[in-house]
Structure formats: structure tokens, C-alpha cells
Amino acid sequence: MTRSPFYVTTPIYYVNAEPHLGTAYTTVAADAIARYRRMTGNDVLFLTGLDEHGQKIAQAAEEHGMSPQEWVDAIAPKFTDAWAMLDVSNDDFIRTTEPRHKRGVQAFWQKLHDEGWLYQGHYEGWYCVPDETYWTAEQLEDGVCPQCGREVQFITEDNWFFKLSEFGDRLLAYYEANPHFVQPETRRNEVLSFVRGGLKDLSISRTTFSWGVPIPFAEGHVTYVWIDALLNYITALGYGSEDPADVARFERYWPADYHFVGKDIIRFHCVIWPAMLMAAGIEPPTTVFAHGFLLTKGEKMSKSKGNAQTPASLVKRFGVDAYRYYFLRDVAFGQDGSISMEGMVQRYNGDLANDWGNLCSRLFNMTEKYLDGVAPAAPGTAAETDEDATMRAIAGKLPETYEDHMSRLDYAAALESAWELIKYANRYIENAAPWTLAKEGDTERLAAVLYNALEAVRIAALFTAPVMPATSAEIWRRLGLGEIAEVTDIAVAAGWGGLPQGSRVTKGDALFPRIYDEE
């Protein structure tokens, strides 16, 4: 079977601070689609990494009395550790200080130079170091950065410029021909009106500091950090290398299926990046999906606001899978979402402890108690009740419904569709009352009921696996089944009757022990 490639990326994060809930949010969301696509048989490449150059990083290093390289080397493990803790399954991790990246950036410079898209000019204007963004005097709001509200500095430099202004029409034509390039729709409109307003050429080199990728033909110039950063998406695939393995990797995975980004960085990803690629004769990515911000008490969570939390404390309290579940279930992907401890406790106790965890433990217990922990044979349809048929039907439509939601990155709806089955299975057990059947000695119906409920659990575990991989793996183990992570055709795996007769079912500890909110 030929597997079709699927390439998904997160932004590469600035190493000026530790990862927080906001950066973890993008990464976990990208992980969930990467995991799901592996289960639909795609050849997935999931990339994340670090943005290590630029003035902001150089400043952070200086403040800590370190060289920039020492600083980024010291911070990088905080990201790799955080992602490992959150069960992030990235296939590659790029750091912009790596030789493979610098080589690619330099090759790109040469290409743009050769194609005549660059010129030398003079830049005078404002610069926001925390956002690494240029602003004109008119764009400033009350003299500060219109994006983050922090102070800007005036810079005057002789720089290299990219002829971005010549790409307006091509970009508009591209958006028109590729309506799914920018998602969601609100962001697309924002990008369209920005480009319709006219584009200015972009200064893409800096001379007043040296922490960046040197420009091959211009001594003393280093690459503007955003140009450097955007290129990670192709340098990680081997762009700029002549090694046949790199060339093949690039050919196979580019263009990316998804760049996941926060809504604050769409201009870079939806205007500058496609223009850069067009200039180099490379196809733009298929979709840039911009998610919203996580808000606490109505404000964007960020390090500069001092309200940023690290994932570790929440993971300690709720566990990794509950953490992942909460953010993807409670915040509509693409919109801003308020998060709170109360909300998290509520989701945890309601959806996870009561619905999902409870279903599993009751059922595994009963299987041990009434059937000695051995899965019975699948009942025939001859004696099927309406409830049996309904549950089978809910499970039967799940692959399609779930795919439909996930193909739009609607994680909340995808999870809800899995919950329809989980909730029904709980009700099913309640109504079928296996304990009464056992008491009455109706062993045939008892076996049929338990089999059906076990099957519902087996199938629900498949569709919760992209978001809660460890729990699903554990449930499959308790059902006596193989590694859920090895599933490469989820629709087939979800076929009713997949639980083999004789499978050893074990009860184990509570998957989501109830949390009593002492605060």
C-alpha cells in the first residue's frame, strides 16, 4: 500500500523562556492530528523546533551573562523535556542554529539574489524586539508596538530588501485559487484585506548585531530572524542540500499539509512566507491554520504579562492525557478560549472520571466477575435488541463523523462524537443491567451485553487515542489487545466484532481517579 505523505508543523518557539501553556497548546494540537493521520495510514512527518537567532535571544543571553549559543543550548532541553512529558510524537526537531538549517537559509539567499528579488537599501523605522517586527510610525499605537504594547526602538540601517511589494497580485490570485490556504475564514479575511491594502518591500537583513545566519554575499549582514525562522519548514526537509536522500525527503513532504500557528503570526505565514516561496519557485504550503489565544481571566496568557503557567503543574495534578483532553475539548480550535482550573476540574470529573473512566472500570470488573475475565464470543444479530443495534450504529458511523471533524481540525466536535458512543455505552449497561442477568442466570444475554459494551469501549479507545494516547493504549492492554499505536487503518480497526473471543480482560486501577477540589 502506498501511504500518502502528511506534513504538519508547529511554529518554532523562541528560546527566551520556558514553554508555557500557550506554546504547549499549538504543539499538542499538532500532535493530535499527527497521531490521527498515522492511524489513517498516512506517512506522517510532524515537525517542531526552536527559533534561536535574533536580537531578542541575543539580549536574553546577555542578561544571563552567557553567549547566545550557551543560552540556547541551556534552554533547548526545557522544550524537548516539556514535549516528551506531554507525549508529543514529533518526528523531527529543528533548531535554527543547526548546520542543516544555516546551509538551507544561505542557499535560499543565493537563489533569491540570483532571481533578482533582492536589493540594497536604507531602512529607517521602528522595531519591536520582543515580537521581532518592523513597524512604521503610522502603525504604532500611542508610540508603542501595536501588537504587544511594548516599547519599540528606532533603527536606521543599510539593509538588504526583498521585493515583497511585487507579490500583491500573485498572492491575491493564490488566495482566490486556494480558498483553504488560510483558515479559519476570519483570518483569511484579515489576510486578504491586509494584502489589498498594498505591500511594502521588506528589510530582511540586520547589521547591528551578529546573532543570525550570515548572508553569503554581504559581509556584516545577518538574516532577519523571521526570514530565518520561516525557512525552518523547508530546511528541515533538506532544502539547500544536494544529498539525494534530502532531495527525496523534500520532494516527498513538501508542500506542508498544515502549518499550525497562533493568530498573532499569520502575516508572516500567510503573506511573507508564500511570497518568499513564490520568489524561489517553490509551492506554498497547503493550509496555514491559525488558532486563537488561551485566555486567563480574559487576558492572553503570556510571559510578558506574567500570567503564563508551565504545563508541569497541571500535568502533575491531572495527568498528561487529561491535560491534552482539556485544551482540545474545551477550547474551540481557531477561536480564543478561556481556561480555568474550575473548568479543568469539571471536565476531568465529568467527562473523564464519570463517563470514560467509570465505563471502563465497571465493565472490566464485571467481565472479571461474571466471565472470569475472558471475552465472550460476538453475539449473532438474530437476538439483537434495539439497544444493541443502536450502539452498533453509533459505533458504525463514528469513523466517518470523526474524520469529517478532524479534517476541519474541529477537535472538540471529534471528541464529542467519540463521547456519543461512551455515553451511550454507559446508558446501555445501566439499562441492560448485567448484574440482574447474572442473578437470573441468563448467561447468554449476559455474555452478549458484556461483549457489546466491551466492543464499544474498544472502539471508543481508538477515537480517543489521538488526544489521549496513553489511556487508549492502556485500555487496549486491559482488553488483551495489541498495541493501539500500531493501528494504521482506524476505520477497519473500528469494525464491529473486532474483539476476539477469549481475549483476557483485566480490571486494573482507576484510569481517572476523581479529583476533589480542595481549593
Ligand code: MSP
Ligand atoms: N518564533 C516565532 C515563530 C516562528 S515560526 C516560523 C514565535 N514564537 S513564540 O514562541 O513567541 O510563539 C509561538 C506560538 O505560540 C505562536 O503561534 C503564538 O501564537 C503561540 N502562543 C503564545 N501565547 C499564546 C497563548 N496565550 N495562547 C495560544 N497560543 C499562544 O512567534
